[in-house]
Amino acid sequence: MTSRVRRAGAFALVATLSLVAPIAGAATAVPFAAIGVAAATLINDGPVFELFARPGDRQDGRLNGLAGFGFAAAGLALLLALPQAGLPAEIFVAALLVLGVGNLGTEIARTRSSDPFLAVAGFLAGGIPAAIAGQFVVGVVNGETVAWSAVIFLAVIGGLIAALLRELLYERDDPVVVLSVGLASWFVATLVGTVPTTELIAAVIVTVALGGISYGLGTANVSGMLTGILLGVLTIVLGGFGWFAVLIAFFAIGGLASKFRYDRKAARGVAEDNNGARGMSNVLANSGVALLAVIAAAAGELVEPAAIVSLAIPFAFAGSLATALGDTLSSEIGCLYDRPRLITTFERVDPGTDGAVTWQGELAGLVGIGIISALATATLPLGPGGATGIAAGIVAAGGLAGITTDSILGATIEGDRLGNQLVNFCATLTGGGVSVALAVVLL
Structure with a gap:
């Protein structure tokens, strides 16, 4: 067993202290705070230090990672009150078990391969079952019937x-992960309520496969x-398969368009980075407005919004994605051709020039x-x-207004004042906003 696996196992064991929460409530913060204090001020050598120490901890002479984990868990536990x-x-x-046991799964996977995909698979294979088991224990302790779909x-x-x-x-940012997972899960649980088991299983299978x-x-x-998987699951559960x-x-x-004739794009110097593979920032820049619309639709089920809001939300979703796909195809196909013109002045510029x-x-x-447009109208x-x-x-x-906005921003302020991802977000926001405005006026 490597030192990294042992350390991850020790952190996972600390995470299991969370299981006292259904009995102790907010008092669960006490042992975690004690661990944080001990790690930050008392433990500076010996076997416990060597078990939990990360490389930076040895340099500082204190267990910063364990201290941060303990204090973050204590802070989250106080919200129980x-x-x-x-x-x-x-x-x-x-939240604690998915990180603690998930990290252990990652380290075990890394002993067999350095492939980042397998490391993530190891995290999910460890963290998700642990989170399910932890919620089951809470239900048993509280004497409640376990709602498996929600769990x-x-x-x-x-x-x-x-x-x-x-x-x-x-790795040292585990406290941020603990707090983020706890708060985000709490927010989503408030929106969702009961999840049909069949729909949930289908959502997970479809999104993971894709x-x-x-x-x-x-x-x-x-x-x-x-x-993409996270957005897909949320969209199916909060909106439905039509939205998905x-x-x-x-x-x-859009993904296939980025790979279309990639070698030629690379030779022309206009190809996307990372061999056309989209990262988190690109995904959120293009679908962030759509995600907000889905969340608004789910919130509407709880608060019964005005009719005009109910009308606006699907158009914001559809208009933003029409912009996103229109802009992606326009960029990925247009860059293959010579003699482009700047949208603001119509002067000829080199292929790949912003705007x-x-x-x-x-x-x-x-x-x-x-x-x-056709798919949104049908679903x-x-x-x-x-x-x-x-x-x-x-x-x-809305889509036409959005892609035009993207080109104008690209020709005027992209680069010096706005990055590409922010330009994309502004364009999708414009596309969704124009669609909403027209829907309010015409329908």
């Missing part, structure tokens, strides 16, 4: 969030794959907008049933 709507004990337990859903969501953060952050395919084809890296169909159309077609357009790229963008509640044609036109108009 909030009046009326405190943090549920099962979410607290799941599995929270374990999957917590596992995906933790795996994504572990992929992006440093995420694996995207990674295998090279259209997403590990962080992009995890982000629109989202996955963007992911699939440059070609008629071939614009045509491809319109095709992408049309695909999303989403876009206004009255007799206004299908108008609804499709509204989504298409």
Whole structure:
């Protein structure tokens, strides 16, 4: 057994202290705080120090990693005491176990391979079952009937969030992961309520399969794959398969477009980095507005919003994704052709110049907008049933406004003041906003 595996096992054992939460409540913070204090001030050598020490800890002469983990767990445990709507004990337990046992799974996987995909698989294979088991124990201790669909859903969501953060952050950032997983899972649980088991199983199978395919084809890296899976599960559970169909159309077609004639794009110096594989920032920049719309739709089930809000949300979702796919196809196809023109002045510029357009790229963008428009009209509640044609036109108009905004921002302020991802987000926000405005006026 390597030292990394032993250390991860020790952290996993500390995480199991969370199982006292259904009995001790907020007092669970006490042992974790004691661990934090001891790690930060008392333990500076000996076998315990060697067991928990990370490389940086040895340099500093204190167990920073264990101290941070203990204090973060203690802080999260204090939320169990909030009046009326405190943090549920099962979410607290799941957050700690998914990280502690997940890290152990990662280290075991790393003893066999350095492949980052297998490291993530090891994390999820360890963390998700541990979170399920922890929630089961909480239910038994509380004498409650275990709602397996909710238990599995929270374990999957917590596992995906933790795996994504572990992929992006440093090992010493475990406290950030613990707090993020706990708070995010709490928020999602508030929105979701009861999850039909069949729908949940289908959501997990479909999104994991498609995420694996995207990674295998090279259209997403590990962080992009995890982000896509997380968004997919949330979209299916919070919105439904109709919403997911629109989202996955963007992911699939956009991903394939980035790989289309990649060698030629690379030779021209206009190819996406990482061999066209999309990362987390790219995924969120293009689908962040859509995710917010899905969350708003789920929240609407709880608070019964005004009719105008219920009308607006699906159009924000569809208009933003019409922009995202239209912009992706316009860029990925248009960069293959010579003699592009800057959208603001129509002067000829080199291929790949920010804000440059070609008629071939614009045509491809319109095709992408049309695909999303048609699919959204068929699967989403876009206004009255007799206004299908108008609804499709509204989504298409939003998409056109969005890709035009992207080009204008690219030609004017991208690079010096705005990065590409922020430009993409602004464009999708514009596409969703224009669609909403037109829907309010015309429907």
